[in-house]
Amino acid sequence: MRLALRRTPAAPARPATGDVLAEAEDLRVRLGTREVLRGVSLTARAGEMLALVGPNGAGKSSLLGALAADLAPSGGTVRLHGRPAAEWTAHELALRRAVLPQSAALAFPFAVEDVVRMGRAPHTCAPAEDDAAVARAMAATEVDGFAARPFSALSGGERARVALARVLAQQAPLLLLDEPTAALDLRHQELVLRLCRERARAGDAVVVVLHDLGLAAAHAHRVALLRAGRVVADGPPADVFSAELLSRVYDQPVEVFPHPRTGAVLVTPRREP
Amino acid sequence: MTRRLIAPGLLLALLVLIPVAAGLGAYPIPTPGVLASVLHRAGLGGDALSRVPESVLWDVRFPRIVLALLVGACLGCAGALMQGVFGNPLAEPGVIGVSSGAAVGAVGALAFGLDALGTWTVPALAFVTGLGTVLLVYALSRSGGRTEVVTLILTGIAVNAFAGALIGLFLFFADTAAVNQITFWQLGSLSQATWPKVLAVLPCAALGLTLAPLHARRLDLLALGEGPARHLGVDVERLRIVLILVVALLTAAAVSVSGIIGFVGLVVPHLLRMTAGPGHRLLVPGSALLGALVLLAADLAARTLAAPAELPLGVLTALLGSPFFFWLLRRTRRGQGGWA
Numbered sequence: 088m089r090l091a092l093r094r095t096p097a098a099p100a101r102p103a104t105g106d107v108l109a110e111a112e113d114l115r116v117r118l119g120t121r122e123v124l125r126g127v128s129l130t131a132r133a134g135e136m137l138a139l140v141g142p143n144g145a146g147k148s149s150l151l152g153a154l155a156a157d158l159a160p161s162g163g164t165v166r167l168h169g170r171p172a173a174e175w176t177a178h179e180l181a182l183r184r185a186v187l188p189q190s191a192a193l194a195f196p197f198a199v200e201d202v203v204r205m206g207r208a209p210h211t212c213a214p215a216e217d218d219a220a221v222a223r224a225m226a227a228t229e230v231d232g233f234a235a236r237p238f239s240a241l242s243g244g245e246r247a248r249v250a251l252a253r254v255l256a257q258q259a260p261l262l263l264l265d266e267p268t269a270a271l272d273l274r275h276q277e278l279v280l281r282l283c284r285e286r287a288r289a290g291d292a293v294v295v296v297l298h299d300l301g302l303a304a305a306h307a308h309r310v311a312l313l314r315a316g317r318v319v320a321d322g323p324p325a326d327v328f329s330a331e332l333l334s335r336v337y338d339q340p341v342e343v344f345p346h347p348r349t350g351a352v353l354v355t356p357r358r359e360p
Numbered sequence: 361m362t363r364r365l366i367a368p369g370l371l372l373a374l375l376v377l378i379p380v381a382a383g384l385g386a387y388p389i390p391t392p393g394v395l396a397s398v399l400h401r402a403g404l405g406g407d408a409l410s411r412v413p414e415s416v417l418w419d420v421r422f423p424r425i426v427l428a429l430l431v432g433a434c435l436g437c438a439g440a441l442m443q444g445v446f447g448n449p450l451a452e453p454g455v456i457g458v459s460s461g462a463a464v465g466a467v468g469a470l471a472f473g474l475d476a477l478g479t480w481t482v483p484a485l486a487f488v489t490g491l492g493t494v495l496l497v498y499a500l501s502r503s504g505g506r507t508e509v510v511t512l513i514l515t516g517i518a519v520n521a522f523a524g525a526l527i528g529l530f531l532f533f534a535d536t537a538a539v540n541q542i543t544f545w546q547l548g549s550l551s552q553a554t555w556p557k558v559l560a561v562l563p564c565a566a567l568g569l570t571l572a573p574l575h576a577r578r579l580d581l582l583a584l585g586e587g588p589a590r591h592l593g594v595d596v597e598r599l600r601i602v603l604i605l606v607v608a609l610l611t612a613a614a615v616s617v618s619g620i621i622g623f624v625g626l627v628v629p630h631l632l633r634m635t636a637g638p639g640h641r642l643l644v645p646g647s648a649l650l651g652a653l654v655l656l657a658a659d660l661a662a663r664t665l666a667a668p669a670e671l672p673l674g675v676l677t678a679l680l681g682s683p684f685f686f687w688l689l690r691r692t693r694r695g696q697g698g699w700a
Contacts, residue, residue: 177594181592191584194449194585197638
């Protein structure tokens with residue numbers, strides 16, 4: 088019925104590096120009576136990995152939700168692929184952006200591979216192409232070892248990776264990931280953020296909410312530092328992560344110093360010996 | 361492998377059970393005779409039976425069998441859809457009060473002798489009140505895009521109590537003949553089956569059963585939650601409204617002929633999920649088939665076990681279904697580590 092009655096939208100052409108895929112302009116968002124975003128302007132470009140960082144309640148997830156077209160702005164605009172977010176249909180959006188929510192839940196015990204395959208739902212292509220995309224996503228996130236296990240039997244970290252595999256299988260040019268590393272061990276944190284970078288290098292725009300400033304400094308091309316619903320700094324990690332700014336924003340003394348071997352930015356809370 | 365055999369297996373079981381059920385009863389008819397009579401009526405050769413068995417077969421047994429199949433298919437399918445829409449394995453028309461809601465409309469029509477729409481009056485009113493009830497339960501039991509088990513069950517208790525009170529009120533105002541009719545209907549029996557009754561529920565049932573499988577793939581995505589389903593291109597609001605309408609259609613069809621037959625909608629999708637996995641493309645039509653099979657078998661048992669007396673069908677399914685529900689509650693509770 089769906090195919091017969093409604094025009095099936097086609098997948099968009101691959102964006103060129105530097106294209107603006109998501110753009111917030113003076114964005115304001117209300118949740119109940121609280122204004123959680125108060126005039127945010129931000130762009131996500133193809134070929135770039137952008138990390139949203141900031142203290143709890145700063146509005147990182149709300150910003151991601153607004154960019155995903157989940158939250159309607161109370162002021163300002165959100166444009167996705169050049170068009171106001173509200174003007175796209177759900178299906179058109181599904182071909183243009185993929186979203187990893189903070190926690191992965193599943194009402195019924197689908198097998199891991201079935202869950203990943205759900206990411207292919209927006210596409211109407213040959214089954215072989217779907218199979219290939221599913222296999223690639225599962226291999227990249229290292230979940231192919233338990234493809235047949237029910238999702239409900241997995242650990243938190245395994246679930247998180249399966250959810251990420253589903254998002255990757257969707258093959259949308261804009262990736263919005265809310266704390267993809269929260270439940271993961273050291274190795275898989277690195278794996279996931281490396282994957283994000285690879286997707287950016289391949290021409291996608293990746294927006295990722297991170298709590299670990301060290302990970303953000305090491306992997307993101309650009310970070311946006313949020314506080315109380317506003318972007319207080321936006322730029323390359325080396326510029327944004329200064330001890331003075333971070334200490335002020337997090338209300339916690341912070342040290343920033345170069346890695347002894349690579350010179351990369353390291354961030355730790357200041358602790359007296 | 362087993363997955364592929366389930367639908368054909370169920371169909372085969374139905375094809376075997378139907379002629380057997382048609383032959384068994386207070387007036388036994390041998391199965392070859394049943395088949396010959398069916399072939400004769402279909403114009404494919406065969407022979408008609410003599411006058412009495414022919415009449416028993418076509419005026420008593422077959423309408424009853426068709427009605428059992430329809431009601432069972434509706435209940436099974438409605439259960440599968442509801443569990444999918446609520447994202448909760450305990451949702452079932454009887455448990456959460458939708459059947460009682462539909463029953464209010466049906467009882468109202470019977471008690472006050474309403475017949476504005478002819479034989480369709482009872483199903484139509486059952487649909488209206490059933491729909492109202494699903495909408496109410498849905499609105500009350502969801503918060504933040506999720507349905508908590510406790511909230512769902514408690515809402516069901518409240519709705520069942522309210523519907524019970526309304527039904528009691530209708531009984532109070534109805535005359536004796538209507539009271540008898542209603543009491544009998546409430547036990548959940550198919551013994552009054554006639555062809556006009558089959559025709560009365562056919563539109564609701566057929567429409568519901570045709571629409572349901574079209575949404576199977578989107579129901580799979582809904583298992584991820586509303587947000588992720590929307591991210592994958594599902595128009596969640598629209599899907600929800602359509603499915604709630606379909607559930608109301610199916611429940612109304614089932615309830616208006618045979619009263620509240622509980623637990624079929626709960627047990628059937630679970631049995632299938634355990635054997636065939638949770639994918640709705642098999643689960644939704646499969647639950648209709650298995651529901652039809654289960655209800656046909658249950659009705660056969662109801663009219664033959666204590667022959668010549670008849671056990672009420674709804675009593676029989678509740679007798680078998682309640683322990684299963686209990687087991688399911690325990691299991692769900694363990695899975696969640698308590699209700700909290």
